[in-house]
Amino acid sequence: MLAPVVDEDGAPFWQYTAQGELRVQACAAPGCGELRFPPRPCCPHCQSFDSEWRLMSGRGRIWSYVLPHPPLLPDYAEQAPYNAVVVELAEAPRIRLVGNVVAAPDAALNSVDPARLRIGAPVRAVFARLGELTVPRWLLERP
Template identity: 40%
Template sequence: MDTHDAKKPLPRLTPDNRAFWEGCREHKILLPWCQYCDRPHWPPGPVCPYCFGDDLTWKQSSGRGVISSWVVVHKAWLPAFAADIPYNAVQVELEEGIRLTGNVVGASNKTLRVGLPVEVVFDDVTPEATLPRFKPR
């Protein structure tokens, strides 16, 4: 899962999420942050979902959180992932309160559980794309 495979899908950059993925290339988790509410939101959007304001900035997350849910994929839907089966994916609730999707590396799937503390690690999968993943902490 950590090794680069050109056939694996890469993030689709959009005007709303570009800063997040550019942050990942610098090994930072940047969250969209409303300057009026002083709170982050997810997914990245054009406005703050709480106050509908558009005075948004990006602030760095601690990168720490806990697994809020997890799955292990056993079906080869994507040929590029077939060799990884069974592979995990997780939703992680960051300390800032939003939940990111990713996967856990450096731990057996059998050790995954809701509430497991994790922290982000960055995987430079191509010169252009870096994916955040998580490891137990």
């Protein structure tokens, strides 16, 4: 499987996922507080370099999804058909994360029937170990 690349700005995100927490970088400048993802050193709203990591509820909705056909990467071919989703976070609609909807945290990427996916479907984050990292995945709220 492909593992995400961890850089200096995003390292705290992965440290929190290892603890089972979904956190998003936020500007810590007085009067700003804007959330940003992907993580970066400077706030795009006020240009401050002060930041903090805010705990999210882990709830969201499917903003978009795709069922890759044909799978282009050999590591994923045996799991087809699988889904790749973009999830809009409930408390931060402008923050969207990419992942997979699965039946359980450690389930295969093809563990959910693609016919069950809908734009706007509520989901919640769960966490699965993938090599050295713990990655967020998504469960349908109303299976």
